[in-house]
Amino acid sequence: MRIPLTVLLVLTCIHSFKILVYIPKFAISHINFMGKIADTLVEAGNDVTALISEMDASLPDGTKKAKILRVSPADGANHMNTHFMEEGAAPVDIFAVDLYTYSGLIENAHHNSVSFCRQCRKLLTAPGLIEQLRNEKYDALITEDFDNCGVGLSHLISPRALIPVCSTMFFDPHEFGIYESLITESSALADGRFHSNLLSRMNSIYLRFATWAFYSTQEAPLDRLFNELFPGTPSISSLLSNAAVAFSNTDPLTDFARPIISKMIPIGGISVAQPKSLDKYWNNILSLRPQTVLVSFGSIAKSVFLTPTRKAALFKAFSSFPHTTFIWKYEDNTDEFARLNASTAPNVVLAEWMPQLDILADPRLSMFVSHAGMASCHEITHFGVPALLIPIFGDQVHNAAALAHIGVARVFSKLDMVNWEAIRVEIDDLLSHPRQEYQKKLQLKLIDAALRIRDQLAARPMSPAERLVKNVEFAARFGPSKSLRPLNLELSTIEFYGIDIAVIVVGSMGGFVFVLRERQSIVVKLIRFSKSSTSV
Numbered sequence: 001m002r003i004p005l006t007v008l009l010v011l012t013c014i015h016s017f018k019i020l021v022y023i024p025k026f027a028i029s030h031i032n033f034m035g036k037i038a039d040t041l042v043e044a045g046n047d048v049t050a051l052i053s054e055m056d057a058s059l060p061d062g063t064k065k066a067k068i069l070r071v072s073p074a075d076g077a078n079h080m081n082t083h084f085m086e087e088g089a090a091p092v093d094i095f096a097v098d099l100y101t102y103s104g105l106i107e108n109a110h111h112n113s114v115s116f117c118r119q120c121r122k123l124l125t126a127p128g129l130i131e132q133l134r135n136e137k138y139d140a141l142i143t144e145d146f147d148n149c150g151v152g153l154s155h156l157i158s159p160r161a162l163i164p165v166c167s168t169m170f171f172d173p174h175e176f177g178i179y180e181s182l183i184t185e186s187s188a189l190a191d192g193r194f195h196s197n198l199l200s201r202m203n204s205i206y207l208r209f210a211t212w213a214f215y216s217t218q219e220a221p222l223d224r225l226f227n228e229l230f231p232g233t234p235s236i237s238s239l240l241s242n243a244a245v246a247f248s249n250t251d252p253l254t255d256f257a258r259p260i261i262s263k264m265i266p267i268g269g270i271s272v273a274q275p276k277s278l279d280k281y282w283n284n285i286l287s288l289r290p291q292t293v294l295v296s297f298g299s300i301a302k303s304v305f306l307t308p309t310r311k312a313a314l315f316k317a318f319s320s321f322p323h324t325t326f327i328w329k330y331e332d333n334t335d336e337f338a339r340l341n342a343s344t345a346p347n348v349v350l351a352e353w354m355p356q357l358d359i360l361a362d363p364r365l366s367m368f369v370s371h372a373g374m375a376s377c378h379e380i381t382h383f384g385v386p387a388l389l390i391p392i393f394g395d396q397v398h399n400a401a402a403l404a405h406i407g408v409a410r411v412f413s414k415l416d417m418v419n420w421e422a423i424r425v426e427i428d429d430l431l432s433h434p435r436q437e438y439q440k441k442l443q444l445k446l447i448d449a450a451l452r453i454r455d456q457l458a459a460r461p462m463s464p465a466e467r468l469v470k471n472v473e474f475a476a477r478f479g480p481s482k483s484l485r486p487l488n489l490e491l492s493t494i495e496f497y498g499i500d501i502a503v504i505v506v507g508s509m510g511g512f513v514f515v516l517r518e519r520q521s522i523v524v525k526l527i528r529f530s531k532s533s534t535s536v
Helices: 005-015 028-043 102-124 129-136 149-157 198-229 236-241 280-286 308-319 336-344 356-360 374-383 396-405 420-430 437-458 464-478 499-535
Strands: 018-024 047-053 067-071 140-144 161-166 246-248 264-266 291-296 324-329 348-351 365-370 387-389 409-411
Touching (some): 018 028, 018 129, 018 149, 028 047, 028 374, 028 464, 047 102, 102 149, 102 198, 140 149, 140 464, 149 161, 149 198, 161 236, 161 464, 198 236, 280 356, 291 308, 308 324, 308 336, 308 348, 336 348, 356 365, 356 374, 365 420, 374 396, 387 420, 396 409
Parallel strands (some): 018 047, 018 140, 161 246, 246 264, 291 365, 324 348, 365 387
């Protein structure tokens, strides 16, 4: 029986929701994740508009299927990515700087907030834009939970549901009512492991407060901006706590276990596309030698920014494996290192661009040397590729520790990248045909874990796309549910931790001890007085 076309159109209209997706363009991985969310919802039959805030207009839009509404870049909106360059100076070597010190985190948060506030002001003051968005009467607003301009925007345009999205793990779960032990820190800036010795536990406590300071420094200027332009706007934290649902780019199978609440939904891996067959050039490259290693440090920590010492160390380590091809993502094949140094090793192939996903899916690939960006980590686990991870900044230290925890990767410190022998040892341990028995056991264990995780992800009861669509459409239909908001969000810090009760209990016990000792003192004095009276 054929269903008339008009009936199909009516059914589509009935089940279609009007959704606004806020995409700030400041980092490719964030853009791609938000764009994939928009495209997935379009494919499900929804009316999706992408509000693209052009912080860096040179970056792609991320979405290919949603309708697009643009906000042009504000002056200095890309400050967070350019502040390290002054008067033509070379970029800071972020491969060598410890970005997890308190001062480093606060400085980073400050630069982020400068960019976010400049671009957010441009959006909020664009003639007629807020009124236009308000008149659209969106069922849901999906927004990045890092640049929180979209969170504040939700108060101004009143969608039925606010849906924050974290393009890594949940940046600050406290805003959703989740409070964890100070020792097992699970923020995006900590490695998430359990720490048993005293110094590491002290470091976990430090990271907890440093993380809080980071997000406070980043959010406070946005709160002030909204109240300057729209007095009475609730705080970012308050708006987030009332979100209908929230998504993170994580998967329970590839991360540390942690407490969550029902509206915190992982959709990690949704942006992993179907791989395509390699073209003739790349197919030939992977056939050159028995083993092939892919090397990439992402789109921000570019290999071309490495100091000559670190470039030389990596190159020397790679060239010491003549029977292994190293495909190294190097962003300028015309610079001095590419022309004079790298060209001397036939097994090192420099590429300004490569089809990373398609290469990772090829069974001829032996290993991946990566910065542990979230997108790369999902590709590693999705295709079952053993990895050597060198986290550089941000959430990468957590991502690397999580994959090491489940046994699919080894972690190498970026501070040791000057030591070519140390790099060589790590690669030698993980490559096939190891010479030592311990290397063979290590490699087999790593490969088995990688393949097991790959198979588990393929057999998940519900795909990330299904979880996204079902929960977004549910939230768009019903809005936030009171039952999904933890009651502890109504408590002050003193009430939540029972500090007032502790003060009363300790005070009462102290008072009891004091009274007891005073009574004891009085009794002793009476006894002494009685004895002295008797002797007289």
